[in-house]
Amino acid sequence: MFFLPHSAKEQAKILWRDGAAVGFYTTKMKGSLCGDGTGACYLLPVFDTVFVRRRHRRQGLGVAMLQDFCETFGEEEALGISWPVSPAMYQVCRKFLCARPEERGRLWEVEPPGAWGQRGSIWLKVQLRQPRLLNSFETRPAGL
Numbered sequence: 001m002f003f004l005p006h007s008a009k010e011q012a013k014i015l016w017r018d019g020a021a022v023g024f025y026t027t028k029m030k031g032s033l034c035g036d037g038t039g040a041c042y043l044l045p046v047f048d049t050v051f052v053r054r055r056h057r058r059q060g061l062g063v064a065m066l067q068d069f070c071e072t073f074g075e076e077e078a079l080g081i082s083w084p085v086s087p088a089m090y091q092v093c094r095k096f097l098c099a100r101p102e103e104r105g106r107l108w109e110v111e112p113p114g115a116w117g118q119r120g121s122i123w124l125k126v127q128l129r130q131p132r133l134l135n136s137f138e139t140r141p142a143g144l
Contacts, residue, residue: 010048013068015061023052025065030076034112043114045073046080050089062092063099070103080110081122087129094126 010032015023028046033039047069052061073079081089097104107122108114 013065015052015065017056022056023050023061023065025050025069027069027072028080028082028112040113042080042112044078044080044108044110045069045076046082046110046112046114048082060095062089063096066092066096067100070100070106077106078108078114078119079106080108080114080119083109083111083120085109085122085125090126090129093122097123097126 010026010028012024012026014021015025025047026049028034028042028048030043030045031041033041047066050062050065052065070079081093085093093107097107104123105121108119109122109125110120111118
């Protein structure tokens with residue numbers, strides 16, 4: 001399987017299991033440029049691209065990667081998750097924040113560069129979305 005390298009403006013971590021790469025995530029670093037042709041820099045570290053191979057999904061690997069991200073930037077007051085956040089990533093965030101309530105005030109959904117007007121509380125959004133998440137589980141066909 002071919003893999004396109006991540007941008008030089010990002011850091012990537014690969015998740016390994018039994019000698020095989022099963023997932024990865026990329027991080028936009030605080031102070032790195034938001035894009036070509038702009039002088040704006042990220043104001044906080046941002047959890048950006050996340051991927052877990054299909055046969056390894058629903059095993060807690062997304063939560064493990066989010067926990068690794070938070071631990072990697074343990075000294076930072078605020079951490080970002082790239083906007084838009086997918087429904088699956090909201091589920092990961094909900095599981096993580098229910099298990100780690102001390103992280104609830106640190107995680108923000110952000111648009112570049114992550115100024116206060118470009119942030120939304122992940123915990124608040126998880127709470128607002130929870131009824132919809134529960135309804136989506138109830139309306140799923142059996143076996144999915």
